[in-house]
Amino acid sequence: MYKTWVAKAPKAPMVLEAVDPGPLGAEDVEILVEHCGLCHSDLSVLNNDWGISQYPAVLGHEVIGRITALGPNTKGLKAGQRVGVGWYSGSDMHCRQCMSGNQHLCPSAQATIIGHRGGFASHVRSHWPWAIPLPEKLKFAEAGPLLCGGITVFNPLVMYASPTNRVGIIGIGGLGHMALKFAAAYGCDVTAFTSSASKFDEARSFGAQHVVSSKDTTAIQKLNSSFDLVISTVNVKLNWDAIINTLAPNGRLHIVGAVLEPIPVSAFALIMQQRRVSGSPTGSPVDIAKMLDFAARHNIDPQTEHCPMSKINEAFARLESGKARYRIVLDADF
Ligand SMILES: [Zn+2]
Ligand SMILES: [Zn+2]
Numbered sequence: 001m002y003k004t005w006v007a008k009a010p011k012a013p014m015v016l017e018a019v020d021p022g023p024l025g026a027e028d029v030e031i032l033v034e035h036c037g038l039c040h041s042d043l044s045v046l047n048n049d050w051g052i053s054q055y056p057a058v059l060g061h062e063v064i065g066r067i068t069a070l071g072p073n074t075k076g077l078k079a080g081q082r083v084g085v086g087w088y089s090g091s092d093m094h095c096r097q098c099m100s101g102n103q104h105l106c107p108s109a110q111a112t113i114i115g116h117r118g119g120f121a122s123h124v125r126s127h128w129p130w131a132i133p134l135p136e137k138l139k140f141a142e143a144g145p146l147l148c149g150g151i152t153v154f155n156p157l158v159m160y161a162s163p164t165n166r167v168g169i170i171g172i173g174g175l176g177h178m179a180l181k182f183a184a185a186y187g188c189d190v191t192a193f194t195s196s197a198s199k200f201d202e203a204r205s206f207g208a209q210h211v212v213s214s215k216d217t218t219a220i221q222k223l224n225s226s227f228d229l230v231i232s233t234v235n236v237k238l239n240w241d242a243i244i245n246t247l248a249p250n251g252r253l254h255i256v257g258a259v260l261e262p263i264p265v266s267a268f269a270l271i272m273q274q275r276r277v278s279g280s281p282t283g284s285p286v287d288i289a290k291m292l293d294f295a296a297r298h299n300i301d302p303q304t305e306h307c308p309m310s311k312i313n314e315a316f317a318r319l320e321s322g323k324a325r326y327r328i329v330l331d332a333d334f
Helices: 041-044 140-147 147-162 174-186 197-205 217-221 241-244 265-273 285-297 309-321
Strands: 002-006 017-020 028-038 063-070 082-085 123-126 166-170 190-193 210-213 228-232 249-253 276-279 304-310 327-331
Touching: 028 082, 028 140, 028 309, 041 309, 063 123, 063 140, 082 123, 082 140, 140 147, 140 174, 140 285, 140 304, 140 327, 147 166, 147 174, 147 228, 147 249, 147 285, 166 174, 174 190, 174 197, 174 327, 190 197, 197 210, 210 217, 217 241, 241 249, 241 265, 304 309, 309 327
Parallel strands: 166 190, 166 228, 190 210, 228 249, 249 276, 304 327
Antiparallel strands: 002 017, 028 063, 028 123, 028 327, 063 082
16 A cells, blocks of 8 residues: 545645555556655646646655566666656657657656656656666755756756857746756856845855846846847746847747746747747656756755655645745655
8 A cells, every 4th residue: 555645626735545556557667755846836736727637636746766666567777776757757658759759748648646646655656767767976865856847947958058158047946946057057157037136145056147136127128139048937927028028139938937827929029039939848758867967967956945745735835835945845754
């Protein structure tokens, strides 16, 4: 039997329940959970903000743990190995996206916390390609948030930035603080945008060379035509016109924050300077492995607050209050 923290309905507090997981799939591994990061998406799925949640729900998709059992058709993994599991924990491995290395774009990719039991539990299961071995040097207790938040902000840098670029990061929270660390280690000239003056110094400590208030329209206007890449991590409405105007010719606004209101874009702002607006979800298993190697090599750890998993409901409340600095990690205590 697995012990799981279960939400029975939207916004319901999670309760501890034992569940029978049934037989382990031939291509699946079983992982004993040690730590699991708490991501804003866990809250969105708990509250059914996106209308795709399934209940009962076991949340948690930034899992760190050790492999305790392997199905007969798994490959390249062994019992006792420490691995991480992120937003996805399975894909069909035969569709065009999977065969071209974009398993995170697989139309039948299995989200770890939708119709599947996530990592706020004693054990989690994953399709073997999605259980990513951790580099030795990585501080594993802090590594959970890299599996979802980390890869989400690392992938746009790999896809679109070069070390000579000027890069802006909007929102200094769970995602944004990791984006600053990655972009600085990548070699970019990094500007942080935050609505909170109390985060200016910390943004610099994460690697920002410049910090701008996202509420200061005059300061933003002074940055017109400067950035090669702006990554937005926020889930609130911004002055999008002003942000798009900070893009240099050929610049790109890249969205990773799940803002629910549409983003209005003026055709002329794009056409005249050949700008782009784009978005991306997490990344493939190989992208995640590359990101973990990069993080280990550059000593990049998310800044975390640890909390025992038994305090899961308090942890969700703290995340919702916006007080977490910057990512909460729940330590398994079953
Ligand atoms: Zn596929
Ligand atoms: Zn997430």
